[in-house]
Amino acid sequence: MEINALTWIITIAVIIGLLAFDYFFHVRKAHIPTIREAAIWSAIYVGIALVFGLVFFLFGDTQHAVEYYAGYVTEKALSVDNLFVFLIIMASFKVPREYQQKVLLFGITFALISRTLFILLGAVVISAWSDVFYLFGLFLLLLAGQQLKGEITGSDDHKDESDNVMVRLAKRVLPASEKYDGDRLFTWQNGKRMMTPMLLVMVAIGATDILFAFDSIPAIYGLTQEPYIVFTATAFSLMGLRQLYFLIDGLLDRLVYLTYGLSAILGLIGVKLILHALHENNLPFINGGENVPVQEIPTGLSLLLIVVILAITVVASLLSPKGKALIALQNAEKFSYRYTVLDESAPAEERREAAQKMDRWTQAAEDLSPKWRAELLDHKDKYSRVIRTAHETRLASAQSVGQDAPVSQRIVDQDGPTV
Incomplete structure (x- = not known):
């Protein structure tokens, strides 16, 4: 397939068209x-x-x-990991859920622009100095090790993403209001023009996108050196990320081993890059500047290994004790929330079914081992808060008509507030 200027123009036009469609038909109305x-x-x-x-x-x-x-599968996996950070940022800024689409689409657009610049820069560097693959490979191996170390030690590298240097700089330039004004970026308070939290969260996500590009672009250049393939795989992996966020919102937390899977993928590509650099070696202090006869990892084998790693990661996450514990907590929270928002005029049968689902999953949450209950509730206080509120509401309703407390509520009260 000939990749010429016309090919680039048509491809870029299609991608811009898809983005414009999202802006005008999906996020214009919150x-x-x-x-x-x-x-x-x-x-x-x-x-x-x-x-x-x-x-x-x-x-x-x-x-x-x-x-x-x-490249597409690798970038898609890295993009899903990025969603975790977007989730943390939006939770930190308390972005109303109806406005999260707009924030995500801005993040995708900014990521596409920033990564395109990195792609072009990478192509120039590679054409000028082929041994840059040594640096790319070492960087990915270090990044894989860092992610693995963070997962093992339990450190959270993303806890301060909502207060990065770009956000602090923006606050210095313009004062920021404490409240949202719809999905507007600026508002007026007491006759003064101020930024809204909506603009600040976009600044935070934009700054984070730049950091993501540092691992994303070297990773895909480890699979192909054709800039057009790098660009299209990256662009299409980002398209639809907004919809994917809402589709797997509850699933994100359950992928407890995703970091291990991504570390393995980055490590694999890092090794592939170093082997390629050795095969094309020009450094005088390595084999006298001659090519090193090593076996490179074929791209077809890389694709197969990446798919297998991701499949194992997802299955292991969902079937692990921690993954099952998260399912119980998330469902307890979900059905408890649904119970609290039921309209007072809802039929008795509907209220009874909602209460049964809430009781069943609350019981499952109560049955969690002390280890998972302590760890997950310590980091996810929203679970205990939402579930407790729902059962307090039901308990008050039951007492008002002289009924016994629901079974799940008695379990909560018996051993202290566990959820």
Whole structure:
């Protein structure tokens, strides 16, 4: 497949068109996407990305097709990891859920722009100095080790993302209001023009996007050196990320081993980069400046290993004791919240079914081992707060009509407030 100026123009036009469609038809009117809406559009964007790869096969360009799919899967996995940080930032700024779509789409747009610049810069550096792959490989190995160390020690590198240097600088330039004014970026208070938290959260996400590009671009250049493949795989991995956020919102916390999987992928690509650098070696202090006869990792094998690692990561996360504990807590929270927001005019049968689901999952949360209950509730106080509020509401309702306390409420009271 010939990649010329026309190919670039058409591709960029398609991507800009997809972004414009999102801005004008999805986020212009603030709303919370339903699961059905998020699932349909996630499937559409993933479908577009997969079909795009088939174009290379149609032109008989199998090598670029495999490189594209390997890059797309890797970047998609890294993008899902980015969603964790976006979630932390938006929670820190208490972004109303109906406005989160707009924040996410801005983050995707900014990520696309910043990563495009890094892609072009990477292409220039690689063409000028091929041994840069040594640095790329070492950087990815160090990053994989750092992520693994953070997971083992339990340190949280993202806890201060909502108060980074860019946010502090923005606050110095313009005063910021404490309250949101719809989805506006600026508002007027006491005759003074001020930033809203909406602008600050976008600044925080934009600054974080730049940091993400440092591991994203070297990783994909380890799978292909064709800038067009790097750009398209990165762009299509970002498209649909907004819908994916709402689709797997509850699933994100359950992927407890995702960091291990991403560390393995980054480590694999780091090794692949160093082997490639050795094979194309020009450094005089390594083998006298001659190529080192090492076996490189084929891109097809890289793609297979990446898919296998991600599959193992997801399955292990969902079936692990910690993953099951999170499922119990999240469902207890979800059905407790649904019970509290039931309209007073709701039919008795509907209220009874809602209460049964709340009791069943609260019981499952109560049955968690002390280890997981202490660890998860210590980091997720929202679970205990939402669940307790729902059961207090139900207890008050039961006492007002002379009924016994629900079973789950008696369990909560018996051994102290565990959830």
